[in-house]
Amino acid sequence: MTPTHEIPSHPTITFTVNGEACSFIMGDGSHELPPSYTLAQTLRERLGLTGTKISCDHGACGCCTVLMDGKAVLSCMLLTVECEGKEITTIEGLGNPVTGAIDPLQQAFIDNTAFQCGFCTPGIIMSAKALLNENPSPTVEDVKEALAGNFCRCISHYHVLDAVIATVKKGGE
Amino acid sequence: MKPFAHTSAGSVEEAVQLLAKYEGKAKLNAGGTDLLGVLKDRVLPDYPEAIINIKTIPGLNTIEECEEGISIGALTTLVDIITSPLIEKYCPLLKEAAVTVAFPQIRNIATIGGNLCQDTRCWYYRYPDKIGGMIDCFRKGGKRCPAVSGENQYHALMGAKQCFAVCPSDTAIALTALGATFTAVGAESIRTLPVNEFYTPLGNVLTPGEMITAIYIPKPSPVAGQKFLKFTLRKPIDFAIVSVASIITLDQGICTGARIVLGAVAHTPVRVLKAEEFLKGKELSEEIVAEAAEFALAKAKPLSKNAYKLEIAKTLVKRAVRGDSS
Amino acid sequence: MKEYRFIGKSTPRKDALDIVTGRTKFINDLTVPNMLYGKVLRSPLPHALIKNIDTGEAMRLPGVKAVLTYKDVPDWMGGLPLHVRILDSKVRYVGDAVALVAAETEDIGEEALRLIKVEYESLPAVYDVEEAIQPGAPQLYEQFPGNVLPQGIPAFGPHSLRELVIGDLEKGREEADFIVEGSYAYENIPNPLPPESPGAIAAWEGTDTLNVWSASQGPHMIKVSLQRRMGSINLHSMGTPVGASYGSKFMSWQYVLPAAALAKATDRPVKFCYGRSEHLAAFTVRLGSRIHGEVGIKKNGEVTFLSGDWLVNTGAFSETSQAMVAVGCGEVQLMLRCPNWSLKPKVVCTNRTASGQIRGFGGQELECALLPLLTMAMEKADIDPVNFFKRNYVKPGDGYYWRDGNWWVCRGIDYTKAMEQGAVRFGWKDKWKGWLKPSSVKGVKRRGIGVGVHGNADVGEDVSEAYVRLDPNGTATIYSGLAEHGTGQRSNICKMVAEILQLPLDRVSVTPNDSRVNPYEMGPVGSRGTYAIGSAVIAAAEDAKRQLFEQIAPKFAVKPEDLETEDGMVYVKGKPGTGIPWIKGMDYDRTVMGRGRFEPDFALPNFMMIFTEVEVDTETGKVELLRVVGATDVGQIIDPPGIVNQLNGCLGSAGIDSALFEETVIDTQLGRIMNPNMIDYKWRTFAELPEMEHVILETPIPSHRFHAIGVGEIATSPGPSAILMAVTNALGVRIHDYPLTPDKVLSALGKINTAKRRVK
Incomplete structure (x- = not known):
């Protein structure tokens, strides 16, 4: 079955990743971005932002x-093609881009050893960041949800909860 | 994912025209949380030629109150439903159902229209093509349903003849109790579909050229108690093993109105009229409620491995009618 | 207790910054220039002969660089004994490899798979371990009649433990006050399911040198185990950080050999990473374990004999199941002091995805099947299980046969105190109401408690080697093939070296995991990281320190042993004012290289006890885990948050939750795994965490420099059987069928009557 190309939806797509604009020409050519590419694929394979992990690839x-x-x-x-105009932030985009300082949440993950293998950590940090x-002062139950x-x-959940709550407490000081 | 053409629709009109143009070989994409899984696993024999993005259609993501009801745009995300004061006020049941769907990242992007139109989770139907090829089944045009003599622990308890997959939508169960209707728009048609007539044994009544644009919920009686209970192995992520939605009106301890709907027991939400009738005019004692639960499941015919669902369904009916929190 | 500068202190993991910023490069984050992607065509049938295979159309697809079938793959073998080809003319499970493709992109590779045409001759399949050994059952391998694999494993020596036959059964029978018998199983074959699916990149240099980057828990063992099998090539193994393993990614030829074959065929580097559904449907799961057993017990809780047939279902092949049987037979003796044994294992092939090594390594599988039998005996004797385990857990001076077939005498510690303190923390005494009695009942909800125990004498298994190099600038570099798979062990060896050399932690680092750089390392398995690997590294650091002092002593005109070092300065003991920096003592153009080796020692069992409390909804059959208390004694904690993390791991990776909801569901009509996705394969979420506490005692182990032994591996092992016990007590009826999903609970309560019995 040959894909139909009669109605190109976005010949180019533009969105920002970690504050920087990214544009792609959509298409199946070797230097184009196929419309079937997920945002995760684009981040990892086209932008080199491999901090975003693919594990189940099924949501x-x-x-x-x-x-x-x-x-x-x-x-x-x-x-990816449906992200036109969106602002995307990945794990690489946390922290202060000027000073290079990491985000207090990331620091709390370090301080609490809130990971073991670390593969799921970027996703967990991004969920917690959102x-x-x-909600700058969530309860433990809010964090779990x-x-x-x-x-x-690895079951680093308990230390993750400690890390997020420590960030909340620090932020409140 | 295998390549496909992609286009974004700027209006409902454009979307249905595109559907017509592709003659059934295009799929609409809203949140994408169901469709992308189907495409990645190559679940179906036919792979769509084109994906039509409908998130770009303006005006379909609002929740509005009119005199007699609430109107929800089909592109309203589940998180917007959960946080809507209107939904909270008039149909907390829908909020209770929406909040049980998956987990926050999904609810941030998944839409109510998508939740209603999602494909079944039957694991035979969904089996990934990568591991030895997709599994042929009645729903895919095959001769038999492999679940009947197989691993049917999550399959239908009632009403199934050829395909034993169940309706996976939690919001559909709530909306059935609320007596909602859907607006379905095609290239040359606009239909109003009552939710209880929406699901068919192999899917739903939408033609390949139609899309749901809105959900309308008549305002329920303000004194009625609404409840949605969902049984799963895990609180987040899981689809219902059984769910129950109920709206019970009591007048001085006597039941004056009852709507009870079972979820994940059939291809469609199942309103259990006999149990509803039985409750009316009665005081809701333990015995009466238990008897109503028996009525509710009277038509159930368990398969080899899902009799436990029947027991759980009865329990959930009792608990929902009593207004228990879990 | 001695106060250390780093040991026992909470210090950030050395790799923490990379992990929290997303900079850690896991295998699938790496690319090599000119790299292709490998894909596998997987069998639709559980058992079949390939009659014809046509790759022409797939080869013609633009971007496809190689399509390999059983006819043209190298004859490199895997399995124990070697019996698995990369591709064979016969397939033995749904998902078995039929053909390999290398392509320019993953999408092209997947499209090519669909163009390969295969004709199969379907053969009858067998899934049940007992049906598989019946006469006339389908035969998976010609060389293994009756589907029974030969016992023993050469790596464990000529006498490797094949069965447990000790004492006199008849005597044990006569002495018993009660004898119980029965058949029980732990066969839900959970998947350890690390978040990162297995993968490797292979690239040849010429014809006899192969570079492999892989996510492996034992990257050096990939070199050691595979290079001979591949025709005496030289294999350079580079280990990447492992997105967890739990044992499953140890010596994984399953992904290294296909990548190497495709790389050879295309003369280009090839990356081959499993997708998630492949990981769940076609990678290794736990062993299936079934016991037909008999046990005798005295009124005082003394076990007089244990006999039984242990049927081990290894699926389509044995990755290393005989090794797991050997270790399991050892571990059961640690849990249960008993003078008379007759435990006869049989490792059996069936037509499902293979079983492989997973933390708990044989012992968890054996004990989970055995515990229902033991609890029935305890019930007869009316003995509290905590008291039973206290009485029967191995004590210093007790002997046992270990995996090498030798009799070892325990010179470890007495864990009675840990058991007692665990019981107190849990509140066991108040909650224990006797066998088959709930600890409390509230309406339709009933609570119950259970306890399990496990130990392993592998903390000192196998050889480790390490070097420690001191540079004049006051830094130390550890040369070790230790993989980081989540335990923080690479940080911990830095702490050990920093402690010995009294260097700031940031002055100590570990070499990249590269077999060209580092000496022999078995890998962090069997809880051996602290004791075995740690001891090799410690010896190397001590050796380096000794050499450093020997070099510098003449400058002070003292004996080397009169010197001390701290923060990169050397001084005469007691005279810190005499200090000079290393560079002044060594000169800028000298380094010091210390060497260390650890030799195996199986005399130190570790210990883990898990207490659990559950609440069962008797109307829905749902079991909720309310509370877990772990109890252990580790001699000396190296890294406090690290050990707590590891013990918390008791829930996941095919641990406690394999008694609650984790299972691999197989449709035996189709031979297919029905839940190869992360919605239908159940795993524990943040939303449903039980209360979790641990009692971690520190009774010094004299033979370790810091008096420590490891325990991480076995955190999962005591839990599942503790859950069975807890639910049995909550319900007041015996329930044995893992996992305890609502159908089984309602069936045990007599509310439904359709739940199948798996054990025949």
């Missing part, structure tokens, strides 16, 4: 979580 594990216009979304379940953006879709097989 069931949260490892590919990024922020889209400030909200946590699953980049493996979004078509929560804190929306916000992270309900984030897989962690």
Whole structure:
């Protein structure tokens, strides 16, 4: 079955990733971006932002979580072509780009050893970041709910909760 | 994913025209949280030629109150439903259902229209092509349903003849209890579809050229108690093993109105009229509620491995009618 | 207790910054120039002969660089004994590899798979371990009649443990006050399911040198185990950070050999990473374990004999199941002091995806099947299980046969105190109401408690080697093939070296995991990281320090042993004012290289006890895990948050939750795994965490420099059987069928009567 090319939807697509504009020419040519590319694929394969992980690739594990216009979304379940005009933030975009300082949430993950293998950590941090953006003083229950879709097989959950709550407490000081 | 053509629709009109143009070989994409999984796993024998993005259609993501009801645009995200004061005020049942769907990242992007139109989760139907090829089944045009003699622990308890997959939508169960209707728009038609007539044994009544644009919910009685209970192995992520939505009106302890709907027991939400009738005019004692639960499941015919769903369904009916929190 | 500068202190993981910023490069984050992607065509049938295979159309697809079938793959073998080809003319499970493709992109590779035409001759399949050994059952391998694999494993020596036959069964029978018998199983074959699916990149240099980058828990063992099998080539193995393994990615020829074959065929580097559905449907799961057993017990809780047939279902092949049987037979003796044994294992092939190594390594599988039998005996004797385990857990001076077939005498510690303190923390005494009695009942909800125990004497298994190089600028570099798979062990060996050399932690680092750089390393398995690997590294650091002092002593005109070092300065003991920096003592153009080796020692069992409390909804059959208390004794904690993390791991990776909801569901009409996705394969979420606490005692282990032993591997092992016990007590009826999903609970309560019995 040959794909139909009669109605190109966006010959180019533009969105921002970590504050920088990205444009792609859509298409199946070798230097174009196929419309079937997910945002996760584009971030990892075209932009080299491999901090965003693909684990289940089916929207069931949260490892590919990024922020889209400030909200946590699953980049493996979004078509890049449908991200026109969106602001995307990945794990690489946290922290202060001027000073290079990491985000207090990332620091809290270090301080609490809130990871083991670390594969799911970027997704977990991004989900927690989205929560804190929306609600700077969540309860432990709020954090559990916000992270309900984030897989962690090593069971670092308890330390993650400590880290997020520590960030909340620090922010409140 | 295998390549496809992609286009974004700027209006409902454009979307349905595109559907017509592709003659059934295009799929609409809203949140994408269901469709992309189907495409990645190559679940279906036919792969769409084109994907039509409908998130770009303006005006379909609002929740509005009119005199007699609430109107919800089909592109309204589940998170917007959960946080809507109007939904909270008039149909907390729908909020309770929406909040059980998946987990936050999904609810941020998944739409109510998509939740209603999502494909079944039957694991035979959804089996990934990569691992030895898709599994042929009645729903895909095959001769038999492999679940009947297979791993049917999540399959239908009632009403199934050839395909034993169940309706996976949680919001559909709530909307059935609320007596909602959908607006379906095609290239040359606009239809109003009551939710209880929407689902068919192999999907829904939409033609390949139609899309749902809005959901209308008549305002329920303000004194009625609404409840949605969903049984799963895990609170987040899971689709219902059984769910129950109920709207019970009591007048001085006597039941004056009852709507009870079972979810994940059939291809469609199942309104259990007999149980509803039985409750009316009665005081809701333990015995009466238990008897109503028996009525509710009277038509159930368990398969080899899903009799437990029947027990759970009865329990959920009792608990929902009583207004228990879980 | 000695106060250390780093040991026992919470310090940030050395790799923490990379992890939290997304900079850590896991295998699928790496690319090599000119790299192709490998894909596998997987069998639709559980058992079949390939009659014809046509790759022409796939080869013609633009971007496809190689299509390999059983006719043209190299004859490199895997399995124990070697019996698995990369591709064979016969397929033995749904998902078995039929053909390999290398292509310019993943999408092209997947499209090519669809163009390969295969004709199969379908053969009858068998899934049940007992049906598989019946006469007339389908035969998976010609060389293994009756589907029974030969016992023993050469790596464990000529006498590797094949069965447990000790003492006199008849005597044990006579001495018993009660004898119980029965058949129980732990056969839900959970998947450890690390978040990163397995993968490797292979690239040849000429014809006899192969570079492999892989996510492996034992990258050096990829070199050691594979290079001979591949025609005495030289294999350079580079280990990447592992997105967890839980044992499953140890010596994984399953992904290395296909990548190497495709790389050879195309003369280009090839990356081959499993997708998630492949990981769930066609990678290794836990062993299936079934016991037909008999046990005798005295009124005082003394076990007089244990006999039984242990049927081990290894699926389509044995990755290393005989090794797991050997270790399992060892571990059961640690859990249960008993003078008379007759435990006869049989490793059996069936037509499902293979079983492989997973934390708990044989012992968890054996004990989970055995515990229902033991609890019935305890019930007969009316003995509290905590008291039973206290009485029967191995004590210093007790002997046991270990995996090498030798009799080892325990010179470890007495874990009674840990058990007692665990019980107190849990509140066992208040909650224990006797066998088959709930600890409390509230309406339709009933609570129950259970306890399990497990130990392993592999903390000192196998050889480790390490070097420690001191540079004049006051830094130390550890040369070790230790993989980082989540335990923080690469950080921990830095802490050990920093402690010995009294260097700031940021002055100590570990070499990249490259077999060209580092000496032999078995890998962080079997809880051996702290004791075995740690001891090799410690010895190397001590050796380096000794050499440093020997070099510098003449400058002070003292004996080397009169010197001390701190923060890169050397001084005469007791005279810190005499200090000079290393560079002044060594000169800028000298380094010091210390060497260390650890030799195996199986005399130190570790220990883990898990207490659980559950609440069962008797109307829906749902079991909720309310609380977990772990108890152990590790001699000396190296890294406090690290060990708590590891013990918290008792829930996931095919641990406690394999008694609650984790299972691999197989449709035996089709031979297919029905839940190869992360919605239908159930795993624990943030939303449903039980209360979790641990009692971690520190009774010094004299034979370790910091008096420590490891315990991480076995965190999962005691949990599943503790859950069975807890639910049995909550319900007041015996329930044995893992996992305890609502159908089984309602069936045990007599509310439905359709749940199948798996054990025949």
